[in-house]
Amino acid sequence: MIVSKKALIAILILVFISPIFGVILADMVGFHEPLDVAAEALDLQDWSEDINWTPFFDYTVPGLPAEAGYIIAGTIGIAVILAIGLIINRLVRRS
Amino acid sequence: MHIPDGFLDLTTSAITYAAFLVYGGYAFKKMRANLTPERTSLVSVLAAAIFAAQMLNWPLPGGTSLHFVGGALAGIMVGPWLGFLAIFLVLLVQCLVFHDGGITALGANVLNMAIIDVLVSYLVYRTLVRTFGGKGPVRVAAAFVSGWSGIVLAGAACGLEIGYSPSFPYGFAVTLPVMSGWHAALGIIEGLITALTILYLTEKAPQLISPEVGEKE
Numbered sequence: 001m002i003v004s005k006k007a008l009i010a011i012l013i014l015v016f017i018s019p020i021f022g023v024i025l026a027d028m029v030g031f032h033e034p035l036d037v038a039a040e041a042l043d044l045q046d047w048s049e050d051i052n053w054t055p056f057f058d059y060t061v062p063g064l065p066a067e068a069g070y071i072i073a074g075t076i077g078i079a080v081i082l083a084i085g086l087i088i089n090r091l092v093r094r095s
Numbered sequence: 096m097h098i099p100d101g102f103l104d105l106t107t108s109a110i111t112y113a114a115f116l117v118y119g120g121y122a123f124k125k126m127r128a129n130l131t132p133e134r135t136s137l138v139s140v141l142a143a144a145i146f147a148a149q150m151l152n153w154p155l156p157g158g159t160s161l162h163f164v165g166g167a168l169a170g171i172m173v174g175p176w177l178g179f180l181a182i183f184l185v186l187l188v189q190c191l192v193f194h195d196g197g198i199t200a201l202g203a204n205v206l207n208m209a210i211i212d213v214l215v216s217y218l219v220y221r222t223l224v225r226t227f228g229g230k231g232p233v234r235v236a237a238a239f240v241s242g243w244s245g246i247v248l249a250g251a252a253c254g255l256e257i258g259y260s261p262s263f264p265y266g267f268a269v270t271l272p273v274m275s276g277w278h279a280a281l282g283i284i285e286g287l288i289t290a291l292t293i294l295y296l297t298e299k300a301p302q303l304i305s306p307e308v309g310e311k312e
Contacts, residue, residue, distance in 0.1 A: 088139070
């Protein structure tokens with residue numbers, strides 16, 4: 001699979017600066033996802049939080065500060081997407 | 096716009112999953128015709144870039160936020176079928192790896208962002224470019240309108256789904272205008288980012304814009 005180095009660098013820069021928006025500024029203004037705010041206000045039960053299936057819940061990494069965890073989580077997400085893309089790419093080549 | 100678990104009842108969840116699976120099957124058939132290794136590479140990188148862009152949450156005073164969704168950009172760049180695949184990949188990874196969006200609401204989230212947003216944006220962009228020509232300012236304006244309209248309709252669909260579901264205590268009368276109105280405001284930012292990205296791509300890498308858009312010469 002061909003991934004342009006320029007595109008990959010741009011994506012990683014986005015991930016690297018993302019904690020400024022997703023963690024630091026979010027903490028400053030007390031941000032939550034709009035629909036999560038509604039769920040909390042209406043006392044709706046998000047039952048999947050009780051049966052969480054991932055160690056990277058809400059873009060965190062266990063044992064890491066929120067900012068570093070956000071960057072690592074973003075990098076993991078990109079790696080997973082590109083890995084799925086690689087599998088699709090191989091299937092296309094084979095067919 | 097990511098609906099968490101607990102918002103949708105079983106019926107709404109099942110209907111939205113069914114819509115996603117039927118459309119996904121159709122999209123897969125359509126995309127197979129022009130699926131090349133180069134196109135799949137482009138879709139993967141586009142999905143990764145949209146995933147990264149969605150991590151840039153812009154918090155707004157009052158405790159909420161906005162972020163780029165990217166459905167219009169995907170539709171314009173790779174067409175509605177591969178655009179569906181790109182946004183679906185993003186939503187799947189967000190849900191399964193980061194628990195962002197509920198597993199019971201994955202069908203609804205895919206329906207709103209990977210189907211409605213991508214398809215509406217693509218159709219609006221294609222119609223405007225075919226009607227008014229493919230010159231730079233038209234493309235930029237079309238990309239803006241397409242980004243705005245896609246996100247507003249996706250927001251409206253989200254309002255309908257949670258309004259229809261008995262699990263959510265407010266009906267359509269509240270959820271539809273709230274979600275549509277809110278996304279009509281946020282859609283301006285979505286439209287601007289889409290328009291600026293398309294402006295950049297038409298100047299620097301026009302080969303990355305979908306040939307399916309089919310401009311009027």
